[in-house]
Amino acid sequence: MDISTTLQPPQWVNSGALITGGLDLLGLRLPVQFIGGTLLDGVTTVTPSVRYLAFRAWLIHRYGQTGRTDNWQAFTDFAARIESALVLGNLVHEPSLSGLIGSDQALERLARNEPRIQISSLVKSPASTIYTGPSDQLGISKTRDNAVPGLVFERGLPLAQSVTRRLERIPIVERLVLQEDLAEVSIDDLRELGAVVRIDQIPDDERDLLLAAIVPAAPLHKERARIGTYASLLALASKLKAQPSESNFFDAVCSVARFGEPLIDQVADGWATYCVRDAIAVTQEGVLAAVMGEILGQPDGGLAGADRDAVIAALMERVEEHDSALRDMGIISSGESVTDLTFRDLEDRLLSHLSAAGGATTGIARWPNKLIEPLLYRRALKSGAGALSLAVVAWIMASIRVGDSVRENVLEHSGLSYQGWRRLGMRDVVLPELERLRREDRPLREVAAEMAFRTVQQHLQITWSRLQVDLRRDVALLTAEGNKWFARDKGFVAGRTGSRIQQALGWLSQLKLIDSKGITADGEVVLMRAYKGLAEGTET
Secondary structure (H helix, E strand, C coil), X not given: CCHHHHCCCCCCCCCCCEECCCCCCCCCHHHHHHHXXXXXXXXXXXXXXXXXXXXXXXXXXXXXXXXCCCCHHHHHHHHHHHHHHHHHHHHHHCCCCCCCCCHHHHHHHHCCCCCEEECCCCCCCCHHHHCHHHHHHCCCEECCCCCCCEECCCCHHHHHHHHHHHHCCCHHHHHHHHCCCCCEEEHHHHHHHHCCCCCCCCCHHHHHHHHHHHCCCCCCHHHHHHHHHHHHHHHHHHHHCCCCCHHHHHHHHCCCCCCCCHHHHHXXXXXXXXXXXXXXXXXXXXXXXXXXXXXXXXXXXXXXXXXXXXXXXXXXXXXXXXXXXXHHCCCCCCCCCHHHCEHHHHHHHHHHHCCCCCCCCCCCCCCCCCCCHHHHHHHHCCCHHHHHHHHHHHHHHHHHHHHHHHHCCCHHHHHHHCCHHHHCCHHHHHHHHHHHHHHHCCEHHHHHHHHXXXXXXXXXXXXXXXXXXXXXXXXXXXXXXXXXXXXXCCCCCCCCCCCCHHHHHHXXXXXXXEECCEECHHHHHHHHHHHHHHHHCCCC
């Protein structure tokens, strides 16, 4: 079968759109994000400081007390100016503080060494906007269309009142709230304010109220996955006797033992499906990076076009990069090569290595072999042309890990097929294609080459779908005309989807539940509370 005639990327027509950048250029990170969102809400990759939730609750409360117009834009304008003063006050005390929104601009203002500092907005999107999703998901606030957000009585109002008791003693705060035309304040005012609103120093009463929202004692049904994830991180810190990393977490969720506690092992199964989709996304991005590297490596940088068959052939000729990747994964020995394998050879080896330990009782297969998804995607990011072979490995591993779950329509794992064929869904694309490849049993090199053609096709389809939404935005790395691929003078680096686990760990550290020695005494209390809430399964 001639792959180049069976997988045809769409021809490119000049639309006049501006060439722009983008991250998810294959559209494969979206299913990963979807799964992650079902397992950990209330935090995002751009919300590093948990105390902002308390400040936002106070800003909503205080704005409401002023009697000003019930309008979202009016509220964000009000909030942005006060947030600016909060950031400046923090940096007056500690210029190296991280997690503050607009710190670069704030430091520039402070560097002028003037007695009075401008407090106009530091950023286009203030914290009151950025933290909207987490605040709503944690039951602190509720969005009201184009109006001022509301505070939830049980969680939001007590948090706002806690901050009020602290800030009402600071004279500059009342002026910031009531004087809309106040454009600058003294450095002494900022110093007094900063001593009370340090982003890295959360008073005990605020901390308790934040924890009551993030890890509630009586969680709603929709909060159970979040509670399980935080409990998993705390349990891991207890086991390691050190502050866990994101890598520690994902290695654990893909292992046979998981966390060793039934109450949180279910959420480990969910995060294992996240790793399956992440491994597919990362290896495919690795393929795209290899293709782009080959095209851009042409004498003219690929601007005049490169024969697509020649590009893929060149990548397949870099045999040692393929062999090295498979050797590092323990799939082939030092005396073997990718050139010796057919598709079934590879699948049989993976099946023998990844035999389930005791069966896949939850629809998620587990095995004692070190060959797990985190190892695969870490290796794929540095494998060069070897990514083409590792992408095939990722599909086979996905079938072994979650194939039964997909075939049995397990509802909890439906995210594996999120948006179907458009995102290379497990049900719609991966499993049927593996069945075809198994029947044909072609040389692995041909299958890996097909993966490269498929990846380019996926990129161009995603590019066209985005142009349909916004004709001014063109994120294509290359164009396809006839048998040639043309570079758009843009490079590409493969990467991973932001999981928010790192931000969650940061919140646990800020809330003094984990530290360099692992779980703290307060962390143990919260972990027991989480276990109790999960065991009772409270739903209101």
